[in-house]
Every structure is written in structure tokens, then in C-alpha cells.
Amino acid sequence: MSGQTGEKVIFAILGVPMLICILIFLWILSLLLTGIGTVRWELFTMSALRGGMLEMIVGTIYLLLGAAAVAGPIGVLAAIYLVEYAPSGGLTRIIDQAINNLAGVPSIVIGLFGYTFFCRHLGLGVSLAAGWLTLALMMLPIVIRGSEEALRMVPASFREAALALGATRWKAISSTILPAAAPGVVTSVILGMARVAGETAAILFTSCVLITRGLPKTPFEPVMALSYNLFVQIVALGAPAQRVFGITLVLFMIVTSLSLSAILLRSYYRLRQPWLRMKG
């Protein structure tokens, strides 16, 4: 029996780090929540020119949607290629490796690249469009990996059934496999959005300014964003705490609701789709 007591001790020792992780999370949550009382909610809908944060919120949403519109289709099509067509060989390995490496490029370096390539060489200037493209680069690996996983989970029998009916490969994919994988694909796009919603370094030089007059009317104008404003106000301006708290909270809520919905969506469709159940 003493062996079992020893084991309990070891497990307790291993459990403490996990508790620390949970406590860190709760600590952060509580820090943010203590700020709620000081937030003036009317600021959310007030223009930035009058001290509100309307343009920041809308600007962040613009950035997110545009980046998703760029990275979503490319990522999904890339995933389809990798799962359904890619021959196993040197080139595929290189592509695979490149996706991982792209995921690992520091966001500040992506920002540098975005600035020189999109803003200067493509002539987009500091603009919403440059922000879309830059953020899309950060989303892309997440979308590809997530969609790949979703596609791989579609059982081979679906594919074979469609192909046996005489469908071309692409028909089989677009009519049978893609619909079955759709929830997973959507989840991956949402996860990608969650990942870049609070991104700062990548849009620091490419698309944001501290203040604009109203919302951008074309994609070639700069935007305001929650993350950028938060950054500048803390680093440069030392803004009053309540304003900073307000921005932090909104940003936190946007990011957390995106990731929570991705998590929930994933567990929901894992339950719904009977062929996934075995995988635990």
C-alpha cells in the first residue's frame, strides 16, 4: 500500500503546476473584472473624437473580417490540396514545413514585412488593406491546419461513395467532403480570427493610427484598432486607467468570445457527428 501513497504524493506534486495555471487564469480574469466597475459603457458607442471607442471597435472588426476573407479561402483551398491531392514527396514536405515556419514567424517580423512589401512596394500605404493582408498571413497557418484536421476526419467511405457514383474528384470533394467538414473549417477560421483579434505588433506599422476622423471609407485609409490604441496609450500616453480598462475589456471580450465559440463549436460538432465519436 505504501507504493500507492507514494504515488499520491507524486500526483499531488504534478497537480500543483496545473493548479498554478488555473490560478493564473483566474487571477487574470479577476484583474480584468475588477475594472468593469470603472468602465463607462456609453464610451462604446461614442466617437473617438469625443473620447469614445466606436472607431476602434469597428476598426478591429473590419480588420478581422477582411483578414478572414483573405486567409479563409486560401487556407481552405490549401488544406484541400494537402489532404486530397498532395503527392507524398519532397514538394509536399516543403509546403508542410513552410506552413509550420510561417506559423512561427514572430508577429513583429510579419509587421516589418507587411510594411515594406504591402505598404511600400505594393503602394497600399498605411491602410486597412495592408492590415488585412498582414493579419491574413498570421491567420493562414491556423486556418490550414484546422481545415486539414477537419477534412481528415471525414471518413474515407464518404469519399469512396461519391467517387463510386462517378463523381470527379473535385465534385466528390465539393459535394460530399467539404460539407461534412464545414463545421471544422468554420471553427478553424474563427480560431484564426481569435488569434489575430488582439494582434498589435503586426499592425503597428502597417495599418493603424491613433485617431481617425470617422471610419475609413475605403480600404486604403488607415484605421483605428483596440489593440493598437491600448498599446499606444499605455506605452506613450499613460492614459487614465478607466479608459485603458475599457479598451482592455472590450478587446478581451471580443477575443474570448471568438475562442469560446470555436471551442464550443468544436465540441458540439464532435458530439453531433457520429463518425467522430470513436475518436474520443
Added chain:
Amino acid sequence: METRSFKKGLPKLFMHLRSQPIEFVLFLCASFSVVILLLMLLFVVMEGSLAFTRLGTQLILGQMWKTNSDLYGGFPLIYGSLMVVSGALLISIPLGICTSIFIAEILPFQLRDPIKSVIELLASIPSVIYGFIGVTFLAPLIASIFGLQSGATAFTASLILAIMVLPTIVGVSGETISAVPIEYKEAALALGASKWQTIRNVILPLSKSGMLASVMLGFGRAIGETVAVLMVAGNVAMVPTPPWNYLAPVYPVTAVIAMQMGEAAVGSLEYSALFGLGLILFIITFAVNTIADVIVRRRPVGRSVQL
């Protein structure tokens, strides 16, 4: 490719032609990542070329980074980055690996998914919010504990960074633990091995390399982290005295780029030096990620018998 197989007849031929453009588009999308990486390398090198020719190895080894005097010696910055990152990893590796083992093997089944979700949420908090927390709560705490004037130190940056890379380490090493074939676990348990003996003698040896990969990925994330680090590191471009003094401010590479890009005139030596630093980061993270990938691919898990 099956669509390109030996089907005869004209209509079939047309079908084949019709299906080819789609394949080509798919291939282009997949290759996009490769193209972007190459472009990235090309443009960063291009913008940094002035600094490489004018500064040479000074960009890495030079002791002084002083924009006013046009001195761009990157050593204190690189040193600052490594200092902050090693401090962070020292904290987050033991924490992260123990957590991943506990979640994957010891925690009751019902709690595993919820806890994993919490870790995932921790991962999704943006770095600017971590920076905010660091500035508002952690730095004052550090200042008062150690009796410092300012809580913006390498140690503070390490702490914040440790929290930020924790999910990466937990996630990736957790995945490798779950990837250990259940057959091995059951074999050990059926011999009467206790849970802990199974973990120590079967699971850990098989997931060692994956854990190493998780550490490499954590390192890559940490060294590239910008905004949060910038807010709490103090941003003084000097090697602390003594060099292991974690309670001194440092100026990590990423922070320098973020802070100075805005003011650097395009085409100036400063501008180019910042891209030079960017290239260093790019190369480091590229190498680290590639190594991690190779490690993961070479996992010494035996052949799996197909049934």
C-alpha cells in the same frame, strides 16, 4: 492523380481538362506559404542590406545601441532577449510539462476537456492585454517586493512571458503524450504497473522528443514576443551589471524594432538596422521551428500494426 488516369475517349479528356485548373488553383494556394516565406526573406534581407554592409558583425556583436550617435550594436539587445526568454522558459518548462502530464494521464476524464479549454483561453489572450496586466499589476508588485524604483525589469518580462508560453508548452507536449499508442499503456497497466510507473517507464520515454519540441516551439514564441515584453522590460539598451542581474531593465530585440520603426526614416541606417534585427529573429525562429518539426517527425514510437 486519379483524374489523370488512363481513361479513354474524348469526353473523358475534356473532363480531365476541366478538372485541371481547379487542381492548379489548389496547388497555388498550398504553395502560398512557401512563396510568402521566400518573399519575407527577400524583402527583409533587402531592407537590411545597408546595415549588413555598413555594420557587418557589429550588428550582432557591437556593444552600443545609441540611435542619436548612429551606433547600432545589437549585442545588448540580443542579450536582453535571451535573458528574458531563458528566464521565462526556466519557469514555464517545469510548470508546463508537469501540467501536460497531469492533464493527459491523471486528471479524471470529465475534467480533462474543461481544463484544456481553460489553457486554450489562456493562449488566446492577446499579448497587449498581458502587457497591460504586467504594467498595471505585476510591475508595481515586483517593485515593492524587491524595493526597486521601477518594476520594469528582465524578471518582470520573464514572468509575463512565462505565462504567455505556458499554453504552447502544455498544448504541444500534451499532444505528444496523447499520441503515445494506448497499446503500450495498457500493456504496462495489465502487468500491474501503477499509473505513475506507467507514466515514468512507458509514456515519458516515448514522449521525450515531443516535449523537447514543445520547448523549442515555446522558445520560438517567446523570443518573437513583442508587445507584452516591451511594456515591462524597462527598455534600457545595456547589458545589466552584473550580467545575471534579473532585476535590471533590458531592451529585447523585438521591443527595439517596435519602438523605433515609427521614427526611423525609410532608407536610413537605423531603418536598415531594424530590418537587420528582424532578419536575426526570422532566422532564429525559422531554425527553431524547423528543428522542432524534425524532432516531432522522428518520434521513436514503434511501427504501428495495422488491423
Added chain:
Amino acid sequence: MVNDAKVDIRNLNVWFGDNHVLKDVSFKIREKAVTAIMGPSGCGKTTLIRAINRMNELICGCRTSGEVYINGHNIYDGNINVYELRRKVGMVFQKPNPFPKSIYENVAFGPRIHKMANGREIDEIVERSLREAALWDEVKDRLQDSAFNLSGGQQQRLCIARALAVKPEIILMDEPCSALDPAATTKIEALIRRLSKRYTVIIVTHNLQQAARVSDFTAFLYEGRLIEYSDTKSVFENPRSELTKNYIAGKFG
């Protein structure tokens, strides 16, 4: 019908989530004999033998009720040491699962875990177990080779040796030959016969001939219920249940 029961299963029920997999299974298993459990795929054979060394509880969502007595002790009692139980009740899996270690280390794993021996004594245990599993002559010159270099049949015998090394009293085998070719199967069947002189062997199979060849007693399981249980000869020659008759006649499964 079995009086000197080594294993006595009473009203065993197992659920996986809402799936009621074993329904009120009761029977007694004779010591030092081979008992075969047969039945169509998915009827609960694996679950039944995994109930005898409490391996089911490792599966998420599994619930068990009823009693299993081994040597007169209910293994589902709270004060049973499950690690000691699993040492006494060895298990061989459907697909050979040697550890990714050397042949020697595979066999030595159990004795080391249970601190049954050290140094020289381990060498002896390894040799004895490999001999008992009829593998010694084939591997004695390459004990340090990886277990994966062995053929499938050899791997399965290695797994049997690994189980024997911790001196079990009962050996559970879950379709041990289903991944093997006929020659390897023959060897393992012969081995099972020999083992039954010293151990209580419970073997799951859905191969009828195999059940007939190796077992002294046969249980027929169907949709989680024990339909028939008797000595092998009577089960095959005059089954009492219509279901058993049809199964033996190859009408399903």
C-alpha cells in the same frame, strides 16, 4: 458445473455510457484449464475478460456492477490492490504490443516494476519466462535486439513471456492469434495447451475451430448475455441453445 472455481463471476453488468454491454453474466471458471469465450463481434467478449483484471475502468464512461471473485476475494471490493490484482491476472492482447524496447527489457519490465528480483535473478526470470513461452531458442542470442525485429508470432509469444514473468495465476488472452498467420497460430495454440497445466487460461476467440482445439470449457456470449457455458465437447456436439447451434453452424458472426 465447476466446483473448484478459480474465477467466479456473479451478476456482472458493464455499461459504456448508455450502452449496456454485459448483462447479468454469471459463471465460474475452473483452475488450471483453458476456458474459451466465443461469440460474434461486438458481443462483449473483450469487455468480459477486461472485467477480470479491472482494465475496463481505464475507459472513460465505463461502469461496472456485480462481483468477480478470484480465489474467493471479490476484486471489486474497495480494499483490493488493483496493481497486485493485475500482476496475478496477466493479459495478452489482440494485437501483439511489445514495448519499443529490447526483447530482454520487455520481459524484465514486470519483475522490475514489482521489484521481484534484481541483477542476476532478473536474467533468470527472463530466461525462464522465454522458455515457458517457447521463444528462448529463437531469441537467446539476440536478447538486446529491439522487440520490433521479431515476427508477429514471435512478438505475441514475447508478450506471453512478458506476462508470465510476473508469476501470474490467471492468463487472459484476447483473440491472441487474430493478427497472426496459420503457422504462428499453431505454435501459440500448442503453447496455450502447455500453459494450462500451470495456469488458468481464459481465451477469447471468434474462431470456432480454435475454441474447439484449445479449450476445456467454452462459453458462448451473445449481445452481452451468457447463452451457453459447458465443457467444450458438449457445447460443440449438442448445444442446448438455438442461438449457439446457429452460431456453430456459421449462420452468423
